[in-house]
Amino acid sequence: MNLQEYRRRARTWLEANAQDTEAEGTPDAGGVAAAKAFMARMYDAGYSGISWPGEWGGQGLTQAEERAFAEEAAGFTLPTYVFSIGLGMCGPTLVDLGTPEQKARHLRPLLRGEEIWCQLFSEPGAGSDVAALQTRATPAEDGWTVTGQKVWTSVAQHASHGLLLTRTDVDAPKHKGLSMFIVDMRAPGVTVRPLRDMTGRAHFNEIFFDDVHIPAENLVGQVNDGWSCAVTTLLHERLSISSGVGMGGRRDNPVAFEALRHTADTADPVVRDQLVELHIRSRALALFNERLSQETKAGVFPGARGSAAKLLLAELTMFQADLATSLAGPGAVAYEEGGGRLAEAISLAPAMALGGGTNEIMRNIIGDRVLNLPPEPRVDKNVPFKDLKVNG
Amino acid sequence: MKLVLTEEQRELRGAVRAFLAAASPLPEVRRAVESETGHDPEVYRRLNGELGLAGLVVGEEHGGAGAGYAELALVLEETGAALLPGPFLATALATILLTEVGDKELLPGIAAGTTLVTVALDGGRALNGAEADVVLAIEGPRVLAIRGGDRTPLTTLDITRRQAKVDLGAGEEIASSPEGVARARDLFAVAVAAEQLGVLRASLDAIVGYAKLRVTFGRLIGSYQGVKHRLADMHCKLEQAESIVRYAAWAADEAPDELSSAAALAQAYVGRACFEVARDNLLLHGGIGFTWEHDAHLYYKRAKADEVLLGPPRTHRTRLAGLLEL
Numbered sequence: 001m002n003l004q005e006y007r008r009r010a011r012t013w014l015e016a017n018a019q020d021t022e023a024e025g026t027p028d029a030g031g032v033a034a035a036k037a038f039m040a041r042m043y044d045a046g047y048s049g050i051s052w053p054g055e056w057g058g059q060g061l062t063q064a065e066e067r068a069f070a071e072e073a074a075g076f077t078l079p080t081y082v083f084s085i086g087l088g089m090c091g092p093t094l095v096d097l098g099t100p101e102q103k104a105r106h107l108r109p110l111l112r113g114e115e116i117w118c119q120l121f122s123e124p125g126a127g128s129d130v131a132a133l134q135t136r137a138t139p140a141e142d143g144w145t146v147t148g149q150k151v152w153t154s155v156a157q158h159a160s161h162g163l164l165l166t167r168t169d170v171d172a173p174k175h176k177g178l179s180m181f182i183v184d185m186r187a188p189g190v191t192v193r194p195l196r197d198m199t200g201r202a203h204f205n206e207i208f209f210d211d212v213h214i215p216a217e218n219l220v221g222q223v224n225d226g227w228s229c230a231v232t233t234l235l236h237e238r239l240s241i242s243s244g245v246g247m248g249g250r251r252d253n254p255v256a257f258e259a260l261r262h263t264a265d266t267a268d269p270v271v272r273d274q275l276v277e278l279h280i281r282s283r284a285l286a287l288f289n290e291r292l293s294q295e296t297k298a299g300v301f302p303g304a305r306g307s308a309a310k311l312l313l314a315e316l317t318m319f320q321a322d323l324a325t326s327l328a329g330p331g332a333v334a335y336e337e338g339g340g341r342l343a344e345a346i347s348l349a350p351a352m353a354l355g356g357g358t359n360e361i362m363r364n365i366i367g368d369r370v371l372n373l374p375p376e377p378r379v380d381k382n383v384p385f386k387d388l389k390v391n392g
Numbered sequence: 393m394k395l396v397l398t399e400e401q402r403e404l405r406g407a408v409r410a411f412l413a414a415a416s417p418l419p420e421v422r423r424a425v426e427s428e429t430g431h432d433p434e435v436y437r438r439l440n441g442e443l444g445l446a447g448l449v450v451g452e453e454h455g456g457a458g459a460g461y462a463e464l465a466l467v468l469e470e471t472g473a474a475l476l477p478g479p480f481l482a483t484a485l486a487t488i489l490l491t492e493v494g495d496k497e498l499l500p501g502i503a504a505g506t507t508l509v510t511v512a513l514d515g516g517r518a519l520n521g522a523e524a525d526v527v528l529a530i531e532g533p534r535v536l537a538i539r540g541g542d543r544t545p546l547t548t549l550d551i552t553r554r555q556a557k558v559d560l561g562a563g564e565e566i567a568s569s570p571e572g573v574a575r576a577r578d579l580f581a582v583a584v585a586a587e588q589l590g591v592l593r594a595s596l597d598a599i600v601g602y603a604k605l606r607v608t609f610g611r612l613i614g615s616y617q618g619v620k621h622r623l624a625d626m627h628c629k630l631e632q633a634e635s636i637v638r639y640a641a642w643a644a645d646e647a648p649d650e651l652s653s654a655a656a657l658a659q660a661y662v663g664r665a666c667f668e669v670a671r672d673n674l675l676l677h678g679g680i681g682f683t684w685e686h687d688a689h690l691y692y693k694r695a696k697a698d699e700v701l702l703g704p705p706r707t708h709r710t711r712l713a714g715l716l717e718l
Binding site: 261266272273275276277279280283284285287288290291294295298300305308309311312360362363364366367368370371372373374375376377 | 393394395396600603604611612614615616617620621623624625627628631632633634635636638639657660661709712713716718
């Protein structure tokens, strides 16, 4: 089937199946059941795991079909948020690094939405510097015993499985004593607690592991080679953020130019120029993203240049929420006015500059890997982890 | 919309870049601007002869190569990056204007590299106006040609490009076309933005190179986040500026309805970004950047001269507001 025909069929399917769907953010239990039913339909129609290997439940097609479907889906709001961590990060990591048994057991249920996954890397003392994590996995009979705390874990309250990064050797330097595991989120000793963030809602969770048993066959990759596995996952994370996998489309945005031109007082030349600035920044980033996408189609992969797009998106997100609230004036800070959407937007705006790597980390990546600047001297690279200064 | 280069376009850019690196490196630029003409005629003979650039966008019926504005933008990016002295941009603007109003008389001479034509911009100032054979002036929808007449050379901030004040009194009308003149003005904005992209890129390359060589407090300065993060922000400006210039150049050839807003966007974004990056290149060099011998001020001054060449930068933003119907 040629791409145009593929695209046409995808659109037909979306129009028939995704017309009335909605769900932004994490759904409740009823929403999860509906999302699972939608995901099963999407899988059975052949639109989940489009470019994943056929032998593990994928469709075995190319990035071209994957992209075509994503472009068609952008006009709809798909209820796929609870699957986004599994589809964007955990699943692709298992495709790359999992054992045949792990792939056979986990990938098809993940793609069909039967099992929800979360990712367990960040800790209270290890955010940007994730290799400083302290959750310990110690050898036990038939496997490992895990104790520690994770944080910023999306969809964990609905997850049956997690991809967990732990420390297995404190005598090795920080990057050389980590191991990755698949963890059963319903196992005894796993506690999931919602984390109330600055929006007043719980987009994330904290997870506590108290002597949790993990079977030996759940190791991903090699013992103490967890860092290179984590790099694979993080690469998939950045790609999934920039391509919007599983995020669904947004039909309207109260802080974007198209909304503000109708709500702001454009008779005021100061307001007009502020809107022009927003237009310039929005167009500049949109054209950069379009160029990266055209380069990718032509076989030139963006690599670390994607970090520039992520940094610019974070800055634009902050700028437009800041501008929209300033233009609206006193009403912007009352949740009773305009559905509280501006207060919501300014509360949520910092998230883009923090999640998936802070703006400062993005600038380090651009400097080190795009401009090839000399690295910052490091005091933590070759020191045994137990001798290193870490957050208490 | 097409934002990536074709194989042929990459070859053209590579050829121009290699030629300018060999024939007009910065020490040669400095030597040429001190000369009587302010540029090296031999470099122009070869640019026009070996590379055929004088008639790049002149139609084949007038002896040109009939290439698109996307190709002209690529060449201007390279002449900008090299700070090529002399009338290259002046000729490009004149070619655009004459092409858009359907001239038949002057284009063959431009394509042959025998007639030097420039355009008088606001206030009767014209790039390379003293040495031009013909100065074009725009009066409403009319295009006037001035041969001879009073030309007063100006002492310019940007020493790599001369300007003169031209007495527009003796002009003779050669064309009248409201649409042609309007399109030409948009294309001027795209052409200058392409040059600005080159100046921006060369400024960033210069400071990235220096950050890998210069040592302070026992470390290469590029390893400090105080420097690295600013270079990262400059890189983001380059990525966006390049995307906008490719888009505006594409619109110039393929999407006439989008040209005006693309051109205003290009001047509003790229003009500012170019000056900011040229400024930060100079500042991050430290004291050496403030010396006459160092090249940072050449880019800085070209960036400022280009930013105001087509009018105060606010005019592009006001134009954009109008086009967006704000």
